[in-house]
Amino acid sequence: MSVDKARRGPPPPPPRRGFDWRAAALPSAISAISVIVVFGALGWAITSADEWPRIRLQFFNLDAMAAAFPRVLQGFWINIQVWLTVLAAILAWALVLAVVRSLRAPWFAPFRLMVVLYIDIFRGVPVLLLVLLFGFGVPALTLPGLPNSGLFWGGIAMVLSYSAYVAEIYRSGIDAVHEGQRAAAKSLGLSEWQTMIHAILPQALRNVVPALMNIVVALQKDVALLSVIGVRDAVREAQIYTASTFNYSSLIVAAGLFLLATIPMARLADWLTRRDRARRLQLSA
């Protein structure tokens, strides 16, 4: 660089461009108008159909909705309670499965095999079938010392099924931890178990948070499966109302409650995924 250039110094930073309302106005207006036009046309097409009054009466009847709401909401509270309880059990039990499957010591072979079989079986059978089998079948045995409620055994079925999936998610996270981490831990004298607890699992769990969030959302909806064994959740309560009035608006109420819970969670899952990806990009840069 010439002395002359250094003396003059670099040019000043360019002026900051503020948000230009005029430039943004036209595109915003166009998108707003096109949204109104398309959705308006769709709405008009639906409501002007010959069948619309009957559909509205059967599915979107405000009076029926109001009448069914308290019972459906009460049922939905059951959904939330079951969801959180079952979720906690799944996350813990699946972690045990994943760790057992990932330990490499030779004497662990029979336990590893048991976990592989467990995952094959419970991932391969429909959840609904498991719920029916456990929810109706096991209480009929009247096992001594164990609860006899369909709710309890239906919940067990959910845990057995979902933990198989979640164990595989955990395992993918464990496998994704770099081999060098194991080498470092081993060279420091950590046992295999200490390596897992102190070095591998903390990293693995952080890796799988986005994938787990999707399971959490799916589980929230699938708790409704327990309605088939008579658990009076939101779906069951809505069905009871439907059965006595032949009006389906109560099911729409239940659907609305589910959406109210799942949509924010899906957004949270997206946000966590994005944040995680940003973190990885930053690390690899």
Added chain:
Amino acid sequence: MTTPRIEIDEVTKYFGDKLVLDRVSLSVSPHEVVCLIGASGSGKSTLLRCVNRLVEHDYGTIRLDGVPVDDPSFGKTGLQRRAGIVFQSYNLFPHMSVLDNITLAPRKVHGVPRAEAEARGREVLARFAMDRFATAYPEQLSGGQQQRVAIARALMTKPDVLLLDEITAALDPELVGEVLAIIRGLKDEGMTMMIVTHEMAFARDCADRVAFLDGGMILEEGPPAQIFESPQEDRTRAFLQRIISAGRL
């Protein structure tokens, strides 16, 4: 003659059907620094990892102060305490602070109380001008700083031997010097070291002896002046020629 600190005797290692170490013998005296050089895949890293049993050799014997490394008298962690290793990719635990990284083994493996382990940890970090970063996480540090922490971690148990596995290979060129300066310092204090390296200038300058590996065998060993100035073997000459034309010597 004193017992060698490390005595590698006719060690052979296969990975599956692939022969990676072929009857390698090498001994390292106390306070001696031996550099292992050679092309990638020549077996030098594997040889290093056999010494602290990260890799189990198939035939032959490796002794530390006369005791075979697989001797029960080492217990589960005695060998790891006496032979520290530092890796090319640092392999620090990313979810732990610098201080937790270096005190993990003393606390969890050797049962040192936390306060005592951390006091020693800060002492070791201070030696490497890293005490400011005790509470930082590895990803907040430069490569050279991370490698200094990794060396500190390996020194926490006061090992008799330090094994260094291409510890500057992942570093930006301007950061290599700060790490090599630490190794020189350790040499001056009398640390026994086996060093796998591609830094020929460092090997020539710092090693007491250099061993050239090729195809799983030690083809030639001797003082650095002899290996670098008048190599006896054609393959050593060819290897050094390649290094020189790549501008690394």
